Amino acid sequence: GAVVSQHPSRVICKSGTSVKIECRSLDFQATTMFWYRQFPKQSLMLMATSNEGSKATYEQGVEKDKFLINHASLTLSTLTVTSAHPEDSSFYICSAERRTAYNSPLHFGNGTRLTVT
């Protein structure tokens, strides 16, 4: 089955530093990947849509200069949280859309727990 891998699973960083999170589709090519943020006991909120070879599309209220997204290949998208602050502490989850299968279900990674101290 389709597998989406995220790395790291947990990261702790100091305020002001930057953190990069990777999202990989392991057994399929993903034209589009999605980045979500989930605060404790809340739902998933879409942050941005990442398209291979083009600029990401950000949801309203999400700062594109703070959350840098790169989708350099059909199997890898990265999210970089720049100048992280404690309020950026959250659970970040990616999902990937299979390139060749029309209307195939979305598969999610296991998330990255970011804690900013």
Next chain:
Amino acid sequence: GENVEQHPSTLSVQEGDSAVIKCTYSDSASNYFPWYKQELGKGPQLIIDIRSNVGEKKDQRIAVTLNKTAKHFSLHITETQPEDSAVYFCAASGPPTGYSTLTFGKGTMLLVSP
């Protein structure tokens, strides 16, 4: 944009009982409705989905029903087991934002007691 409401927010049942989670959506153009199970500290896992041309779909102990006229869909879990305990999210998508751009409900924490 799409708005998905999910109820209840928490649901406690005894092992062997059935559990029903209900969602409503606002955009009549939505045509894809997946359900995800999320265990603590993990990403969501797709458990079942339904498209708008179907009224019901079943997979072993799990079933989903869709009423397009009323714009609501429900998840039914029969013969619940303790390992069914998790947070369940419904979602909806469709034009113009696209099939993969999901709007999630707020989630239901299901607790199955032995």
